[in-house]
Amino acid sequence: MTGPYDVLADAYEALLTLTERVYLPDQALPEDEAPLIRLDLIGWTDRPRYGSRTTPTRIQVSVWANSLDAAIGLHEQARSKLLALRYRPDGGGQLSDPETSQFGWRADYRR
Numbered sequence: 001m002t003g004p005y006d007v008l009a010d011a012y013e014a015l016l017t018l019t020e021r022v023y024l025p026d027q028a029l030p031e032d033e034a035p036l037i038r039l040d041l042i043g044w045t046d047r048p049r050y051g052s053r054t055t056p057t058r059i060q061v062s063v064w065a066n067s068l069d070a071a072i073g074l075h076e077q078a079r080s081k082l083l084a085l086r087y088r089p090d091g092g093g094q095l096s097d098p099e100t101s102q103f104g105w106r107a108d109y110r111r
Contacts, residue, residue: 018037033100
C-alpha cells in the first residue's frame with residue numbers, strides 16, 4: 001500500500017516529462033505567464049473504506065496556459081501520462097482567476 005505522498009510523487013515525476021514547470025502545493029508559482037501544471041493532494045484518509053485494504057488518494061491537476069486550447073492540450077498530455085500510471089479521472093472543468101490573464105483547466109484523479 002502506498003501513502004498519499006507517494007501518489008503525489010508518482011504524478012509529479014510523470015508530469016515532469018511534459019514540462020519542467022510542475023509545481024507542488026508548497027512551491028510558489030512563478031510570476032510569468034508561461035504554461036504550467038500545479039499538483040495538489042485533495043483527498044486521502046489513513047483508514048480503508050468499504051472493507052478495502054487500500055484507500056483511494058485524490059490529486060488535483062491544474063493546468064494554466066495563455067489560451068484555453070493550450071491549457072486543454074497540455075492537460076490531455078498530462079491525462080495520458082496519469083492514465084498509464086493507473087490514475088482514474090474523478091471530475092474536472094475550466095478554471096478562472098481574476099489575478100491572471102491565463103486560462104486554466106482542472107481535473108481530479110484518484111489512485
